[in-house]
Amino acid sequence: MTTAPATPDPTMEAIGQAVAEGQAGGAAAARRKLLGLWSAIGVTGDPLHRCTLAHHLADLYDDAAQALAWDIRALDAADAVTEQRAQDHHPGLHIAGFYPSLHLNLADNYRRLGSFEAATEHIDAARTCAPSLPRTPYGDLLRGAVEEVAEAIVRRDRSRRASAPGSAG
Template identity: 75%
Template sequence: MATTPPGPDPTMDAIGRAVAEGRAGDPASARRVLLDLWSRIGVTGDPLHRCTLAHHLADLCAHPAEALAWDVRALDAADAVTEQRAQQHHAGLRIAGFYPSLHLNLADNHRRLGSFEAAAEHVTAARESVPHLPDDTYGALLRTAIDQVAEAVAHRDTSKRASAPGAAV
């Protein structure tokens, strides 16, 4: 029996366009678009939309406390995404693959705020999720970033990592 490929998802498309805009050099505009989308999605909207949007919006925050709030929203939403919903968006997508990045970001935010115990807990959670990462450039990038954050936590370093995504403080 043939399966029908997923149809277009205007919200995910809009999130993708905003993220691309931010990466192309207009983070303020990207942030405005994502905040507007968030107001339309709402806190009870589609968890995949909320997770994706919050995860990317956190990268556009200049202060780690603000980024932390968005990353917590992303993790909470990820916990509500079903495998069926993830695969409805993309057949190869697995929600388990989101967790290394989500926990990495939470660890990095906590570390930057000087909350080293919480940061270490999220480093551990990120490392436990690493087997769900693909064996590709993206997976290698996240594995390296997890190691960098773990080292910074061990040294009680609160400075921004040069390789971290997002806005400068």
């Protein structure tokens, strides 16, 4: 999202600040902040908040099993986000656009854990959802990552991708 949300959302702002801190090298502090927000939101809280937080928190773990747990939470929460809720947050936001990245991350984690059948299921889902990606540098980046992970699955490569988001520290 490059423009301001339709209405101020302090939770999304706090998530964004923690994510920025993690991207700037403060992964441990970002994880603590996001985990605190997760506790405040609760497992039955706003699904857009849960999806966004879990998706970004997963990127702050180098351990594929820990990342997988958060990526599963993100996908589960996305299934509960309505199109109206996405539009209320930002007029250009569509929940369908979340799924390529969510499935990509699951495929990558399963691949890293050696669960190639599950990885294949999610990379296939990412490919199926990819037409919803915008024709932007971000969309192109995701489409490229889908193909990169698909190739790694075929090779039975369990190593972390150099292009993977995040870096725990």
